[in-house]
Amino acid sequence: MDFLRPASWEEALAAKAEHPTAVPIAGGTDVMVEINFDHRRPEYLMDLNRIGDLREWETGADTVRLGASVPYTQIMENLRAELPGLALASHTVASPQIRNRGGVGGNLGTASPAGDAHPALLASGGEIEVESVRGRRMIPIDEFYLGVKRNAMEQDELIRAVHLPKATGPQQFSKVGTRNAMVIAVCAFGIALHPETKTVRTGIGSAAPTPVRAKEAETFLAAALEEGGHWESGAPIPVSVAKQFAQLASGACNPIDDVRGSAKYRRHAVGIMARRTLGWVWESYRGDGRTAQGGAQCA
Numbered sequence: 001m002d003f004l005r006p007a008s009w010e011e012a013l014a015a016k017a018e019h020p021t022a023v024p025i026a027g028g029t030d031v032m033v034e035i036n037f038d039h040r041r042p043e044y045l046m047d048l049n050r051i052g053d054l055r056e057w058e059t060g061a062d063t064v065r066l067g068a069s070v071p072y073t074q075i076m077e078n079l080r081a082e083l084p085g086l087a088l089a090s091h092t093v094a095s096p097q098i099r100n101r102g103g104v105g106g107n108l109g110t111a112s113p114a115g116d117a118h119p120a121l122l123a124s125g126g127e128i129e130v131e132s133v134r135g136r137r138m139i140p141i142d143e144f145y146l147g148v149k150r151n152a153m154e155q156d157e158l159i160r161a162v163h164l165p166k167a168t169g170p171q172q173f174s175k176v177g178t179r180n181a182m183v184i185a186v187c188a189f190g191i192a193l194h195p196e197t198k199t200v201r202t203g204i205g206s207a208a209p210t211p212v213r214a215k216e217a218e219t220f221l222a223a224a225l226e227e228g229g230h231w232e233s234g235a236p237i238p239v240s241v242a243k244q245f246a247q248l249a250s251g252a253c254n255p256i257d258d259v260r261g262s263a264k265y266r267r268h269a270v271g272i273m274a275r276r277t278l279g280w281v282w283e284s285y286r287g288d289g290r291t292a293q294g295g296a297q298c299a
């Protein structure tokens with residue numbers, strides 16, 4: 001195995017063009033597991049850690065540009081106000097050691113349906129900035145996940161950053177695991193209120209071949225909130241609406257039975273998480289309308 005160590009982004013793109021099968025390594029918290037277990041034996045490993053730009057973020061007027069290798073710890077510590085859903089999801093990833101190394105670029109590179117960043121990214125909306133020597137393109141998050149551990153990147157492309165809108169309303173994230181830390185999600189749910197457009201977005205993890213949105217549930221809830229004048233009044237959401245939202249979220253799942261949980265349990269748990277997180281974001285909206293209250297919940 002050859003080890004490539006580009007000193008700049010341009011060098012990395014050139015190396016990836018020359019060796020399209022080269023496997024990039026950022027935090028290494030997925031890559032090294034695969035290599036150690038001999039699930040992967042790449043001809044070239046390309047270390048991205050000399051490219052400082054990948055560990056930086058910029059906060060603009062409406063968006064955050066998050067470098068691909070910004071570790072979860074930094075997101076939790078520095079971007080809680082701008083990206084509350086992603087900060088809550090980051091908090092549930094593994095352990096402090098893994099959160100100090102791993103980042104969203106690696107989660108997207110692996111594109112596991114169980115990756116914790118995905119439900120938060122889908123709920124917030126945003127775009128993935130990918131680049132090759134052929135040029136740069138922005139992939140909307142909704143078009144990024146193609147199949148189990150398959151994403152929309154070409155072989156010569158690298159992820160440079162993730163562009164996310166700054167939260168304009170409350171966001172929440174919930175994850176069911178077999179214990180409270182160091183656990184892969186049995187399933188997960190993210191929700192974001194977007195009051196400026198009177199819309200709701202969601203993300204479901206580990207309950208379909210790819211991370212998915214519960215689009216019917218989103219449309220139903222936005223219509224119910226609009227019809228009842230809830231965005232203006234902040235009045236409590238009727239139980240029947242919350243119940244229907246949960247059922248539709250559950251229906252958006254296409255899970256399998258595996259060692260972590262049955263399909264039936266996952267459908268059920270997603271419904272419960274949808275209802276709970278809706279309650280949390282709505283309480284928050286009725287309060288100061290912006291902050292993500294409470295923490296991500298693991299059960």
Ligand SMILES: Cc1cc2nc3c(=O)[nH]c(=O)nc-3n(C[C@H](O)[C@H](O)[C@H](O)COP(=O)(O)OP(=O)(O)OC[C@H]3O[C@@H](n4cnc5c(N)ncnc54)[C@H](O)[C@@H]3O)c2cc1C
Nearest residue numbers: 024026027028029030031094102103106107109115116159
């Ligand atoms: C003990 C343990 C517990 C874990 N628990 C969780 C958990 O609770 N939740 C969770 O979501 N994940 C968990 N993971 C998985 C892992 O930590 C995450 O997926 C993390 O986000 C990976 O980031 P990384 O920087 O370490 O990626 P790496 O391992 O460096 O890379 C992962 C993949 O992304 C590709 N890649 C990385 N950077 C780029 C780039 N810039 N452009 C293109 N491709 C790139 C790599 O080639 C590779 O295919 C766990 C891992 C371990 C070892």
